[in-house]
Amino acid sequence: MEHIVIIGNGISGVTLARHIRKLSDKKITIVSAETDYFFSRTALMYVYMGHMKFEHTQPYENWFWKKNRIELKKGYIKTVETKSKTLHFADGDTLQYDKLVIATGSKPNKFGWPGQDLNGVLGMYHKQDLENLEKLAPSKEVCKRAVIVGGGLIGIELAEMLNSRKIPVTFLVRESSFWNGVLPEGESQMINEHIKHHHIDLRLSTNLKEIKSDENGNVKSVIIEETSEELTCNVVGLTAGVSPNIDFIKDSEIETGRGVKVNRFLETNIPDVYAIGDCAEQHEAIGNRRPIEAVWYTGRMMGETLAQTICGNRIAYKPGHWFNSAKFLDIEYQTYGWVHGSKGRPDYEQHFHWKHPKEDICITVAFHKDTNEFLGINTFGIRMRHEIFDRWLTEKRDVNHVMSYLKDANFDPEFYKAYESDIIKQFNTEFNTNLTTHKKSWKRIFSKA
Amino acid sequence: MKAIKHIGLVIFLIGLGIFTALPLLGTFNLNETDFNTIISNQNIKSEVFINELKSEVVGKDFNGMQTLSPKISKAISNANEAHTKNKEWDKKIYTKSSDMAAMIGKTSANGFIANNKGLVWFLTFGLGIIGALMFILPNVILLGAKGIKNDGIYHESATNRGWIGWMVFIFLVSFYLVLYFASEYATNWTLLVDPISEALSGNPAGHWFVYGFMYCVVMTVMAVRMYIKYRHNIYQVFRTTSVLFFQIVFAFLIPEIMVRLQMPYYDFKNAFPLDYDFFFQWNLKNLINNGGIGIFILVWGIVLTLIIVPVMVYFFGKRWYCSWVCGCGGLAETLGDPYRQHSDKSLFAWKVERYLIHAVLVFVVVMTGMTLYSFFTESGTVLGIQTSTVQNIYSLIIGSIFAGVIGTGFYPIFGNRVWCRFGCPLAAYLGFVQRFKSRFRITTNGGQCISCGNCSTYCEQGIDVRAYAQKGENIIRSSCVGCGICSAVCPRGVLKLENGPEKGRINPTEILLGNDVDLMDLVNQK
Ligand SMILES: Cc1cc2nc3c(=O)[nH]c(=O)nc-3n(C[C@H](O)[C@H](O)[C@H](O)COP(=O)(O)OP(=O)(O)OC[C@H]3O[C@@H](n4cnc5c(N)ncnc54)[C@H](O)[C@@H]3O)c2cc1C
Ligand code: SF4
Ligand code: SF4
Numbered sequence: 001m002e003h004i005v006i007i008g009n010g011i012s013g014v015t016l017a018r019h020i021r022k023l024s025d026k027k028i029t030i031v032s033a034e035t036d037y038f039f040s041r042t043a044l045m046y047v048y049m050g051h052m053k054f055e056h057t058q059p060y061e062n063w064f065w066k067k068n069r070i071e072l073k074k075g076y077i078k079t080v081e082t083k084s085k086t087l088h089f090a091d092g093d094t095l096q097y098d099k100l101v102i103a104t105g106s107k108p109n110k111f112g113w114p115g116q117d118l119n120g121v122l123g124m125y126h127k128q129d130l131e132n133l134e135k136l137a138p139s140k141e142v143c144k145r146a147v148i149v150g151g152g153l154i155g156i157e158l159a160e161m162l163n164s165r166k167i168p169v170t171f172l173v174r175e176s177s178f179w180n181g182v183l184p185e186g187e188s189q190m191i192n193e194h195i196k197h198h199h200i201d202l203r204l205s206t207n208l209k210e211i212k213s214d215e216n217g218n219v220k221s222v223i224i225e226e227t228s229e230e231l232t233c234n235v236v237g238l239t240a241g242v243s244p245n246i247d248f249i250k251d252s253e254i255e256t257g258r259g260v261k262v263n264r265f266l267e268t269n270i271p272d273v274y275a276i277g278d279c280a281e282q283h284e285a286i287g288n289r290r291p292i293e294a295v296w297y298t299g300r301m302m303g304e305t306l307a308q309t310i311c312g313n314r315i316a317y318k319p320g321h322w323f324n325s326a327k328f329l330d331i332e333y334q335t336y337g338w339v340h341g342s343k344g345r346p347d348y349e350q351h352f353h354w355k356h357p358k359e360d361i362c363i364t365v366a367f368h369k370d371t372n373e374f375l376g377i378n379t380f381g382i383r384m385r386h387e388i389f390d391r392w393l394t395e396k397r398d399v400n401h402v403m404s405y406l407k408d409a410n411f412d413p414e415f416y417k418a419y420e421s422d423i424i425k426q427f428n429t430e431f432n433t434n435l436t437t438h439k440k441s442w443k444r445i446f447s448k449a
Numbered sequence: 450m451k452a453i454k455h456i457g458l459v460i461f462l463i464g465l466g467i468f469t470a471l472p473l474l475g476t477f478n479l480n481e482t483d484f485n486t487i488i489s490n491q492n493i494k495s496e497v498f499i500n501e502l503k504s505e506v507v508g509k510d511f512n513g514m515q516t517l518s519p520k521i522s523k524a525i526s527n528a529n530e531a532h533t534k535n536k537e538w539d540k541k542i543y544t545k546s547s548d549m550a551a552m553i554g555k556t557s558a559n560g561f562i563a564n565n566k567g568l569v570w571f572l573t574f575g576l577g578i579i580g581a582l583m584f585i586l587p588n589v590i591l592l593g594a595k596g597i598k599n600d601g602i603y604h605e606s607a608t609n610r611g612w613i614g615w616m617v618f619i620f621l622v623s624f625y626l627v628l629y630f631a632s633e634y635a636t637n638w639t640l641l642v643d644p645i646s647e648a649l650s651g652n653p654a655g656h657w658f659v660y661g662f663m664y665c666v667v668m669t670v671m672a673v674r675m676y677i678k679y680r681h682n683i684y685q686v687f688r689t690t691s692v693l694f695f696q697i698v699f700a701f702l703i704p705e706i707m708v709r710l711q712m713p714y715y716d717f718k719n720a721f722p723l724d725y726d727f728f729f730q731w732n733l734k735n736l737i738n739n740g741g742i743g744i745f746i747l748v749w750g751i752v753l754t755l756i757i758v759p760v761m762v763y764f765f766g767k768r769w770y771c772s773w774v775c776g777c778g779g780l781a782e783t784l785g786d787p788y789r790q791h792s793d794k795s796l797f798a799w800k801v802e803r804y805l806i807h808a809v810l811v812f813v814v815v816m817t818g819m820t821l822y823s824f825f826t827e828s829g830t831v832l833g834i835q836t837s838t839v840q841n842i843y844s845l846i847i848g849s850i851f852a853g854v855i856g857t858g859f860y861p862i863f864g865n866r867v868w869c870r871f872g873c874p875l876a877a878y879l880g881f882v883q884r885f886k887s888r889f890r891i892t893t894n895g896g897q898c899i900s901c902g903n904c905s906t907y908c909e910q911g912i913d914v915r916a917y918a919q920k921g922e923n924i925i926r927s928s929c930v931g932c933g934i935c936s937a938v939c940p941r942g943v944l945k946l947e948n949g950p951e952k953g954r955i956n957p958t959e960i961l962l963g964n965d966v967d968l969m970d971l972v973n974q975k
Contacts, residue, residue: 011900022959043901050601051938056902059915061795164600197594296899301964308968318965325897327940330596330681334897334942383942386895386962394966411894411945413684413936442949 003027004310005087005095007077008103011296012277014038015303016101016310017070023311028069029095031087033076035127037062041105042296044130045157049164054127080252082270099310102249102260102268102275103303106242106294109150113238115211120219121236124158133161137235140167145233147171147222149208150240151178153326156191158237159200160329170201170231172208172224174240182341184364186353187380191328194360198329211236242294244279257281259292264316266306274310276302286319288338295324321393322376323386331360336389337376339366349375352399352430354423356381363423367399374402382419383411388445400435403427407440450587457583464576469620471573472627472634476560477511483556491552495540498528506553514554518633521553522546550633551656555640562637570641574663578670585674595681597938599907607861608787614861622858629849632656649705658705664780665697671783678786684933684946688772692779700776712742718774721754722813723875725848728820729840758875759882765948766889767879768931777868780857781909782932785865789934792864792911799911802871802928809847810877816843847872866909870928880927888948889931890955891924893917895962898943904935918943921961925954 004020006013009032017028043057065072076090080100087095108123110116122132137143146162148155151173162169175181178195180188195202207225214220221232244259255261255269259281266274275281277299282291301319308315325334340349350369355362361381367374374397377389388409392402402409406420420437428435484507488499501524511517525546532540542549562569592598607613627634635656642662646654654662672693679685699718708714713735721727727750736743761769771778792798816839823829823836830836856868869876883889891914898921904914910928914935917924924935924944936944959972 019959040900040902042899043903046599046901046903047603049599050604051599052902052906053603056906059900059902059919297896297963300896300961304960304964304972305968308971315965315968318967320963320966323896323963325899325941330594332940332942383894383945386897390895390962411892411942413682413933413945414947415683415687417683446950446953 001025001027002098003029003096004099004101005097006030006101006103007087008032008105008277008279009035009038009072010041010103010105010277010299011038012105012299012303013101013103015300016103016276016307017303018068019304019307020310021068021070023307026311027071029071029073029097031073031075031077031095033074033090036072036074037065039127041125044124044127045161047130048133048161054130076248078248080249080254080273082253082273085272097272099272100274101306101310102246102254102273102279103277103299104245104248104279105299106278107245108154108238109241109243110238111240113149113208113211115213115219116238118211118213118219118236119217120234121211121238123238124154124161125242133235137162137165137167139165143167143234145170145231146235146237147208147231147233148237148239149222150238151175152239152241153179154242155237155239156195156328158239159195160198162235162237163198163200163329167235168199168201170203170233171195172203172206172222174205174207176205178202178204180341181343183378184339184341184351184353186355187362187364187378188341190355190360190362190380191331194329194331242278244281244292246279264318265309265314266302266317267309274306276306286317287322289319289322297323321390323390331380332383333378333380334384335376335378336384336386337366337374337393339364339376339378352427354419354426356419356422361419365399365402367402372398372400374399377402383413385409385411385445400433403433403437404435405438405444407437408445410440450591454584454587454591457580457585457587459580460576461580461584464573464578464580467569468573468577468638471562471569471637473513473515475513475558475562475637475640477514477517477554477557478509478559479507479553479557481507487552487556491544491549493542495528495532495542497531497540498524498542501527511557514550514634514636517554517557518547518550521550525549547631547633551636554633554636555653558636558640563640566641566643569637570644573641574666578666581670582673585670585677588674588677592677597940598678599938602787602790608790610791610862614788617861618858621860622854625849625854625858628656628660629853635659646705649702650708652708661701664776665701668693668696668779668783671786675783675786679937682933682937685937688933689782691773692775692782695774696776696779707742713739713746715746716776717746717749717753719776720758720770720875721750722810722817722878723775723777723873724750725813725816725843725874726840728817728824730820730824733824758879762879762882762889763887764889766887766929766931766946767876767883768889768929768933768946770879771869771876771930772932777852777856777873778866778930781860781865781869784857785860785909788860788865789909790864790906791862792866792870792909794905794908794911794913799913802911805871806873806877806880806928809851809872810874812843812847813874816840864909864911866911866930869930870910876928876930883929884925884927886951888951888954890947890949891929891936892945892947892949893921893923894941894943894945896921896964897941899941901940903938903940904944907934907938909934914944921956921958923954923956 004026006017009030013030017030020026020028037058039057040059046052047054077087078090079088085097108125120136122129145168147170148158149172159169159171177188178191209223209225211219212221219236221230222236223230246256246260253270254273259279260268260275261283262268262275262280263283266276268275278294285291302317305315305317321337323336348369349366352365364378366376374392403424424435424437505520525542529541602608638659639654639656642654642659646652646658672689675689676686695718700716704714704716726732736747772782819831819836819839822831851872852868859867898918900915900919902915908914910930912926912929914924931946933946936946960969
């Protein structure tokens with residue numbers, strides 16, 4: 001029986017294993033150094049915040065693996081020998097494979113800051129980081145202040161976590177406005193305000209220079225690059241992005257760049273070795289996507305796809321329309337298609353922005369200046385129906401259509417206040433159109449394109 | 450703000466403490482006249498009983514029910530023993546000793562509590578309400594901006610099965626045990642709400658009136674907590690208002706007022722088979738003897754169960770009943786909300802659920818079949834089994850222990866819907882309709898799920914919502930009561946409760962939206 005070994009029990013590796021099992025009888029082993037069982041990394045924050053226990057982050061009960069004949073092995077793989085198809089574990093053990101899948105995810109970036117390895121400095125990626133944080137910052141009495149470096153999605157989650165225990169947080173963000181590499185100005189501004197509203201000390205256009213230690217090797221303070229200001233703190237969270245967790249294969253024959261280099265079939269340069277998830281790097285970016293996509297959905301989609309290839313139906317990785325979601329403290333964010341921030345925004349991309357006069361609710365719709373083709377939407381504080389936007393993008397609908405049928409796309413809970421008419425009113429004024437909103441229609445919503 | 454909260458907690462605990470002490474306090478002195486009235490009202494012919502009470506109880510001062518009650522139960526058992534021996538069946542006393550003690554206690558209570566009902570009401574209910582509101586209201590400010598407020602639930606003893614949780618458990622279980630099995634100890638409580646009961650129905654309060662009144666009070670106070678906690682979520686606000694309305698108006702006020710108007714006591718929203726004794730002989734007789742209104746109730750009860758309930762479930766899902774109307778659901782969604790995370794999500798629990806709840810449904814249907822058979826044929830037995838024995842077993846095991854003691858008492862340990870999930874025969878019936886013929890579903894939003902598990906954790910019905918959502922599948926489960934909390938707590942906006950066309954409601958998927966469309970077709974069409 002062919003033996004498939006998957007390194008990494010994250011969403012990509014586990015999705016792959018599940019799908020291989022559905023398609024075949026192959027022997028499957030998942031190796032991970034982090035935990036015995038798959039858990040949802042995205043939910044780490046909720047454990048610290050007391051919304052859940054760690055066991056709740058595990059999507060499958062423990063019997064699931066045995067029942068599906070997926071072997072789990074805990075251990076850290078130190079080297080990969082592709083010639084003899086052998087994996088070497090840190091503890092000296094070895095494992096033979098017929099096909100190998102690298103799904104080792106990411107690790108937090110460290111940019112060589114002085115003091116970045118002190119006790120009290122941590123990332124927020126692995127389960128061990130969570131345990132570490134619980135030790136270092138159990139309460140506001142033990143941790144008098146925390147400084148977070150890097151204004152991305154994990155940074156703001158870490159800020160929310162600490163905030164939930166009333167620990168004062170200073171949030172250093174390199175950009176001039178939160179996440180404005182991705183978000184258009186209006187939205188980014190709104191999030192800035194929201195962060196401050198939660199009493200988080202947000203410092204924009206601010207870089208870390210150095211982390212200082214006390215006599216015991218614990219974090220004492222950080223120094224800010226721009227002002228040389230010294231901030232006393234007990235914990236420093238490094239959340240300036242992630243990069244592929246692939247140091248252990250740097251010496252193997254597998255080609256790597258920032259990540260493990262793969263073609264569209266998720267194959268590496270070595271036969272029978274594949275890479276998926278956060279650690280995979282496409283030779284060429286697919287559409288507007290980045291060559292490395294460290295998001296949950298990408299890992300899952302790659303797992304779904306690679307299972308076909310491994311089970312004899314060689315298929316290229318062809319992701320559909322881009323979508324993503326996040327939550328900024330209390331504000332939910334969803335996006336479908338492409339809406340660019342000021343950086344990297346193509347000339348033809350025009351935006352329509354509507355914001356609620358009082359609440360933290362807004363949308364930005366991107367469309368082609370000349371053809372009016374709908375390109376994408378960002379929504380804050382309004383939930384939207386994935387299927388509808390996916391269909392509109394496939395059908396290349398124009399922005400007027402999207403505006404008129406926005407009610408079909410609304411996914412807020414029942415009885416929520418709807419804003420479609422306000423939105424369309426503003427759109428009509430700005431673009432001199434005469435659109436009217438159409439009533440929501442189940443027939444349209446459920447008709448498959 | 451914090452200080453107000455703390456003071457509120459202290460006040461609440463004082464009120465609760467006095468309330469808890471009341472069953473053991475109070476003085477009782479049964480005078481000759483009242484005693485004679487009871488004897489003649491109850492049609493008691495046992496001279497053994499009468500003499501023993503005359504010598505042991507009448508005219509004597511008792512401090513606390515615990516001194517009075519044993520005397521009465523002893524007298525009853527002595528009397529019955531003697532009469533059984535002498536085969537004097539007509540002299541035997543069939544009134545339960547706790548009912549007899551409650552009756553005697555109620556008429557003979559004299560001391561401070563009986564003479565200061567208003568004051569003691571204030572010291573118990575009043576302080577409880579004021580304290581609880583002082584504890585809850587500051588959350589408007591303390592909880593900060595609106596949004597999901599689950600911080601610290603698993604850190605706190607009360608909501609994480611810590612010692613506070615266990616204390617609440619002990620309190621609730623004891624309370625239900627008193628209510629169902631030792632109602633004489635509720636005598637003092639009944640005194641406090643006599644004025645309210647008299648104003649409504651014209652009668653003094655019994656222990657079920659205390660329960661009904663407390664139910665409304667607790668739900669109202671905890672509904673305030675719900676309003677504050679979920680103030681960003683209008684679905685929750687509407688739903689809470691609805692259960693509160695149905696509890697206060699339909700379950701509490703209307704039945705009491707009907708009694709005042711010489712009509713049968715009836716809760717118009719309590720549908721059979723949850724209302725398991727609807728077809729019991731005494732109820733049918735009572736309804737039939739009550740003329741027009743009785744017949745109306747009889748027809749309404751049948752139409753409610755056979756037509757209204759399933760048709761509404763077809764259009765809206767069982768939520769219209771279970772989390773918008775029902776009293777059990779109402780308490781679960783208010784008092785029980787802090788405990789919703791304790792429902793067991795394992796496959797094992799789901800199996801237990803399906804066996805148990807359907808067994809109860811079968812039980813109630815068989816029992817009702819026997820009851821009706823007995824009613825129409827006027828024979829007490831069916832196939833040699835006594836109908837009344839079956840009814841008593843159901844009332845005791847299901848009606849009292851399961852629905853009451855376990856259903857509510859176990860909130861802090863097993864979550865707030867133990868009864869609704871494992872026991873309620875009406876829920877089982879609605880569940881069939883919801884599962885097989887309904888427009889209701891929880892739609893999963895394409896591929897947006899990140900498997901975080903918030904939805905499953907907070908599903909009070911123990912549904913592993915994530916298991917569906919992470920596959921892109923809609924959630925169609927007979928047990929879902931449509932509380933909407935899974936949708937509320939989802940950080941990615943993945944879940945929406947909605948009523949739509951039946952076609953495509955159940956949508957098993959393997960590959961989620963967002964991936965290669967050809968791959969989706971290939972795998973999902975199989
Ligand atoms: C706090 C946080 C919040 C997030 N929120 C979101 C979100 O909301 N939406 C979203 O789209 N994405 C989110 N992400 C990103 C998302 O979690 C990742 O993209 C995804 O988990 C990557 O999955 P993966 O399977 O590629 O790798 P991982 O989940 O990282 O799994 C890889 C596993 O391999 C193990 N491993 C690595 N090297 C070795 C070795 N040599 N030997 C043995 N085992 C090894 C690792 O220990 C790890 O357990 C979040 C990430 C974090 C950290
Ligand atoms: S699935 Fe959702 S709506 Fe249904 S009972 Fe569970 S939490 Fe409530
Ligand atoms: S809460 Fe939402 S994102 Fe999290 S597992 Fe449930 S459906 Fe998925």
